[in-house]
Amino acid sequence: MAESIHLSIDAMSGDHGLKTTVDAALLALAVDPRLHLALVGDEAQLRAALGRKSSARLHLRHASEVVAMDESPSKALRNKKDSSLRVAIDLVKSGAVQAAVSAGNTGALMATARFVLKTLPGIDRPAICAPMPATQGCPYMLDLGANAECSPEQLLQFAVMGAALATAMQGITRPRVALLNIGEEEIKGNDTIKAAAQLLQGSGLNYTGYVEGDGIFRGEADVVVADGFVGNVALKSAEGAAKMIRDFMKAEFTRSSYTMAAALVAKPVLNRLAARIDPRNYNGASLLGLNGLVIKSHGSADATSFANAIAVAAREVEHDISGRIRSLLAAAQPAVTA
């Protein structure tokens, strides 16, 4: 715990920008004494947002441009070489920090990270990976949206990376790896899934077969592999259903004076429940497969939520995720690039 951890923060990123990222940085510094944070963004605006608040472990790094949330990834990459997003990743590349955290435009973040850091040997394209809540455990799911279409080989690469993450971060020696599919029987699914299943069977990973959408949240696997289209739909649909249930619950508990009194009585229970399904506690997705660590926060994150993404970055540095994936890939090389 004595070691220091250096991170860059894309302070201009996210739907709420500086207002959220600065508070989140201070929150994270207060909680974790190992942290040293480089806040990247417009220096004048950073100073204004900080006001009198400061920390010896907080550094400002000026960047003159900002990538908009709806900006084209290729244009951002080409035209904004001094954006807070780009500079935060450049700091990883130069070794000044060990990981970058951004709540910015996913496409631009992915394109920039890939361009600046390059992918690890044996990895065609990086994937977005995050832990999901589940009745049992906390499975990692990937890809969550970086790659709309994937080859069987890419799905195998995702499996290797997800397994490395589960082992390093959750201490699971032989994580159960499953492919997201529409049925557990061999006959279902499409050709890509079937070919990926064959690759996984021969991979040396603890491949346990197919899992359906509901199986993710029962914790039937430690690592759930899908292409970015299907993974994103699974994630967003689950988030949407959870949000709908929270809305229904709120509506029912505010319906009358009786229900509002019931809500007061049930408050400790409801708070515990809320904490278990609060998406803020799951914020912080990993861009896996790069020569360096980059963590993506939800664009809509508040300070608590963004601070959680910073904590994820710190834990990934602590567990040397990039190094571990690199060694696992080297060991699995023949299968992965077959």
Add this chain to the structure above:
Amino acid sequence: MAESIHLSIDAMSGDHGLKTTVDAALLALAVDPRLHLALVGDEAQLRAALGRKSSARLHLRHASEVVAMDESPSKALRNKKDSSLRVAIDLVKSGAVQAAVSAGNTGALMATARFVLKTLPGIDRPAICAPMPATQGCPYMLDLGANAECSPEQLLQFAVMGAALATAMQGITRPRVALLNIGEEEIKGNDTIKAAAQLLQGSGLNYTGYVEGDGIFRGEADVVVADGFVGNVALKSAEGAAKMIRDFMKAEFTRSSYTMAAALVAKPVLNRLAARIDPRNYNGASLLGLNGLVIKSHGSADATSFANAIAVAAREVEHDISGRIRSLLAAAQPAVTA
């Protein structure tokens, strides 16, 4: 309301078979005086399950075989010509009943329905469609798993059928039709989705663009179109998340004597909430695109849930869904088969 409605029930189907389907049939008959039900299955077993219970509107129809839940669809179709599933659909074909309800093997049900009833003119393959709970409205989603891969033209056909269902069943004159995608920006998604978007824009339907997984449950569209792989993953992921939240809620409310007392106080609220998200209230998916109506119940349905699927069948008969889709397709023909 005076008109009578005749349905066949695949009484041997589902995880619980006769025990569920017979009770569900009696439940449905008690609620809806228009209903006449043909219970299809092993006659001796049917009589035993009924015991002394009976109804003048309940008829038994012997079928000597049963399609197992995990049986290969093609084998079931080829070898089991006297299965309860097949006979229930044959009764639709012959005009003896107006719709069939089964909780059986989805693949076998789909293959058999397609073989016996044939698809409507302009429809390549039938799709599975069901209403989803949402904060606003109750959107229909299709395909939920019949077709793992779909062409843009098929997605357009699904859109036409889903819109017909929303108009007929929910009285929405110009239902908002959206494509399930991983982003709302034009740049995202795969080639099939982009081509389908172009077809929909020229279709005359009220096409409103892309919707993400979470948008389904916010009710951003009245009809959500996806291929069967993506649609099934969205459905199952949402179901899984909802089930997980119910499990968490139960665990939190049974944690201590205080929380159990709180649960008692909150019981009326929790019951109302439970009813709003109870999957049993959404049971009954439509196999759309056939010359005849077939309703698929969840395999795990209990009697209440299966009775809901029977009620869905009755409403679809009442609203002449098959006829309406046929007319809409005839009107949209040039675009649909372009």
